[in-house]
Amino acid sequence: MYSEKVMEHFSNPRNVGEIEDADGIGEVGNPVCGDLMTIFIKVDDGRLSDVKFKTFGCGAAIATSSMITELAKGKTIEEALEITRDDVADSLDGLPPVKMHCSNLAADGLHAAIEDYKKKSK
């Protein structure tokens, strides 16, 4: 059902955890639906110096969370905002169609964390 890449990220997720003094936190999903993602970002000189996640959800939710941290780390805020749900799915060699909507929340989570950062730094 899942690609090898999804399975690889699911079994060895990157950047799991919280950032204690995060500059932005994005929370998306809903435990009632079975997926909840929290993305933490650290920003230095307009770049995402650190990205971490905590996720409650299925294999796809965990793999997309892990992937977004890899895609976003080191990018500028502007570059990170351009990462889409499809980019995440493509980087994982695709997701089963049924998972594209419900569990592919990581890009939304990252964008929410950036919004949070922008709000706080105003």
Add this chain to the structure above:
Amino acid sequence: MDRIYMDHGATTKPDPEVVNAMLPYYNEFFGNASSLHSTGQDAAKVLNRSREIIADLIGARSDEIIFTSGGTESDNLALKGIAYHKKNAGKHIITSIIEHPAILNTCKYMGETGFSITYVPVDDQGVVNPEDIAAAITDDTILISIMHANNEIGTIQPVKEISKIAHEHDVLMHTDAVQSVGKIPVNVDDLGVDMLSISGHKLYGPKGVGALYVRKGTRLQSLVQGGAHEFGKRAGTENIPGIVGFAKAVELANQRLFEDEKHLTNLRDTMIKKLLDSIPYSYLNGHPTLRLPNNVHIRFNFVEGESLLMMLNMKGVDVSTGSACSSKSLEPSHVLMALGLPPEEIHGNLRITMGRENTMKEVDYVVENLIDIVRKLRAMSPLAPKE
């Protein structure tokens, strides 16, 4: 390492004796049981013998057994067959909200085609209250269908009491016994049912074959028109190899019933105790004692079922989950919802259904790995309390 198969609620591995019993009916004895020549009559003989073996397991007469393609068809035949036959007597059917989709979706279809259906609830352990059945009966009620044991949480229903109520009101009683036959003693007279569904592949038999027990004198309309097979209740040339394998599986189940039941109950209770003792925020779903001897259904808060299943899969263990994420519909299990669990707790469940080949060593292996897996997933979960 060999995989550890603990999804016997889904299907079972056919016993080698079953497969061996079937082979001659592919390779050599290929006759059509309706043919009058010797080749055909050999098939007719084994068909009758198989019917007797299956009837014997459930305390029925052989002419009360109708072979079908499996549990789903048996359920369809019971519900539609009675309803269409009795439609002038009444159009109301009573069932429960935790039935298998083979019953629920048949009822839904019948509800759309002129019948009215009452779905009785269950308590928080998944048990139907016979009083709810009694209260639902009207002058229009023709049939009650309540499963013997639930396929997800393994709860055994008070079918005997419900049959008694049904008959006091002159209503027919069907039970879907697909999950219970072969695992616990099932006797149609003791249960008092008029019809009972069985499936071959849930008891180490082949897929594609099952039976509906229909009590002598109970009339129902055939759903498949054609020849006069199966006492005119189900047309089509009989699946002789499948039926032979089904009968062999039933014969073995009959011989091993008490041994299997004792073995499985021991594995089940050990696994439940070890999991609940060693994993905080874990709970047993269903009834502690009124449950199938092979069914462990556990809820682990703050983690999601598909993740649990996949991590166990990577450790070589096959189980299943009622999690929404694992279903094609993305709807969580209707059975777990019926228990009244809060929505966020419906997602982190595992159904572990053991079989006669499972061992205590395998139980220990699964428990040890689940402890690690739940810890790993909770460390990732934003919902879990910090350790």
